[in-house]
Amino acid sequence: MPEQTLAVLTLEGVRVTVPAGTTVLAALQNAGLSPLRRSLSGEARGALCGMGSCSECRAVVDSQTVRTCLTPVRDGQNVRRLMEVNRES
Amino acid sequence: MNPEWDAIVVGAGPAGLMAALTAAQGGLRVLLLDAQPTPGGQIWRGAAAGQRGAAGDLLRDVASHPGITVLSGAEVVAAEAGKSHILTVTSSAGLTHIHAARVILATGATERFLPFDGWTLPGVVGAGGLQAMSKGGLDVRGKRVVVAGSGPLLLAVAAGLRQKGARVLAVAEQAGLPGVAAFGVAAARLPGKATEALELAAGLRGVPYWADCAVVRASGQDQLQSVTLRRGRREVTLACDYLAVGFGLMPETRVAALLGCSLDAQGAVEVNVWQATSVSGIYAAGEVCGIGGVDGALLEGFVAGCAASGQIERLRDAPRRAEIQRQFQSVLERSFALRPDRLPTPSPATIVCRCEDVRHGQLQGFTNWTAAKLQTRCGMGACQGRVCGPTTETLYGWRFTGVRAPLAPLPLSQLLAQPTVLGPP
Numbered sequence: 001m002p003e004q005t006l007a008v009l010t011l012e013g014v015r016v017t018v019p020a021g022t023t024v025l026a027a028l029q030n031a032g033l034s035p036l037r038r039s040l041s042g043e044a045r046g047a048l049c050g051m052g053s054c055s056e057c058r059a060v061v062d063s064q065t066v067r068t069c070l071t072p073v074r075d076g077q078n079v080r081r082l083m084e085v086n087r088e089s
Numbered sequence: 090m091n092p093e094w095d096a097i098v099v100g101a102g103p104a105g106l107m108a109a110l111t112a113a114q115g116g117l118r119v120l121l122l123d124a125q126p127t128p129g130g131q132i133w134r135g136a137a138a139g140q141r142g143a144a145g146d147l148l149r150d151v152a153s154h155p156g157i158t159v160l161s162g163a164e165v166v167a168a169e170a171g172k173s174h175i176l177t178v179t180s181s182a183g184l185t186h187i188h189a190a191r192v193i194l195a196t197g198a199t200e201r202f203l204p205f206d207g208w209t210l211p212g213v214v215g216a217g218g219l220q221a222m223s224k225g226g227l228d229v230r231g232k233r234v235v236v237a238g239s240g241p242l243l244l245a246v247a248a249g250l251r252q253k254g255a256r257v258l259a260v261a262e263q264a265g266l267p268g269v270a271a272f273g274v275a276a277a278r279l280p281g282k283a284t285e286a287l288e289l290a291a292g293l294r295g296v297p298y299w300a301d302c303a304v305v306r307a308s309g310q311d312q313l314q315s316v317t318l319r320r321g322r323r324e325v326t327l328a329c330d331y332l333a334v335g336f337g338l339m340p341e342t343r344v345a346a347l348l349g350c351s352l353d354a355q356g357a358v359e360v361n362v363w364q365a366t367s368v369s370g371i372y373a374a375g376e377v378c379g380i381g382g383v384d385g386a387l388l389e390g391f392v393a394g395c396a397a398s399g400q401i402e403r404l405r406d407a408p409r410r411a412e413i414q415r416q417f418q419s420v421l422e423r424s425f426a427l428r429p430d431r432l433p434t435p436s437p438a439t440i441v442c443r444c445e446d447v448r449h450g451q452l453q454g455f456t457n458w459t460a461a462k463l464q465t466r467c468g469m470g471a472c473q474g475r476v477c478g479p480t481t482e483t484l485y486g487w488r489f490t491g492v493r494a495p496l497a498p499l500p501l502s503q504l505l506a507q508p509t510v511l512g513p514p
Contacts, residue, residue, distance in 0.1 A: 021135075022226025023126075029227050034211045034312055041446040044311035046211025048443070048476070050221035051131060052124055052164075053199050055471035055498065056443065064500060069225065070162070072126045 092512035102130020104375025104390035105195030111394025113156035167494035198376035205433030212313025216335035230254035248292035261302035263431035272424035364393035385414035444470020
């Protein structure tokens, strides 16, 4: 087995260790954090396209709203979901 | 220093990688842009440079060629054709202007999504989407997955997920068996495809393949719990963790549209035998010119790279190979043509625009995209109509006219800062 590098990040205040080279989306999903966000009318939502088109997987990583499927995990990242039912910037 | 690149290649999937390498072999200084964190595109996502096979070889050759600069995590947000073409690109380095004499578009394809009750539940994902997520690190071991929709991608997705430890309960295809069989026969005639098909079949042994099958609804409370399919007159409900659903692929033509390239009746970028578009100095290759798979994409990337760098002598064999690919592509289109009576039917309460939560019932009365958008905010959310635009074309017969800059969401800090210019080294 090749040695695997790891990244330590904080998901909703909880520290998790995940393999480097994976996405923030995968980290959220594997941690069982569902829904990923609430829609305008309060619906539960999760990732849809997995490739940066739909923006359903957006979350706040280090105080920036990003598409988590396009965001590689990095050591020290702080990730928060968009669970408020209103328009985010 | 001349800030102009000889060529920009947009998209680092098979077509873009091959185009970049070929153009660089012809002596051009090439900038290869891609939105994903690493090159490879969707089909070769996660492949490593130097690994065994075509993907590893091409990724290694591109990475080691001194004439190619690779910029990953970079998305084109604006584009202007001219004597020198100008692309505006967002990346972690901020907003950048890039000038180039030639542009090769290899932007690939996205999945077509069609709405049905429950499709917004977490757990309902794109077919290619779930494959991408799994390659990105999502653990699917032991997960119950139903794969549904249309096209040969469903089979590849099902086999891939199974290999990663998922329990694929069924593959539900809207096309009829005669179409699927015709596709299989045509594919088997192509060099290399027969082995590929056999491997795929082995990977899917024991998985039910249901042709003529429609998705009716997904059910669950805040999370997918089951999916209901219609086979003939009978409805079947399967409890599952994921419904991976996609109704074929659509050429990703947004950058091409901003540059003014003509599209054909199928919505693909129109190209001539040299992969040149209607705009001088702009070429296109791969799925953006029509859905045809990886072999066609590699060939078109090669042709575009040769044409852009004037290596005409290397193109002797290309027309014959292109003809084989074109035949394959037309069988693919016919075999999996969408059949209205096998497509999901939204109810008035079904959400069509997921960003703004606009429902089918709110949209049915409109006659065109612009009117609907102004009245309902359909297509005005985070994705800017990338999902619902094509959906409304299928559902209502509108023409989606919502492609405009910026093509990707930009942080305010980038909008306010002065863009830098990225020239060749």
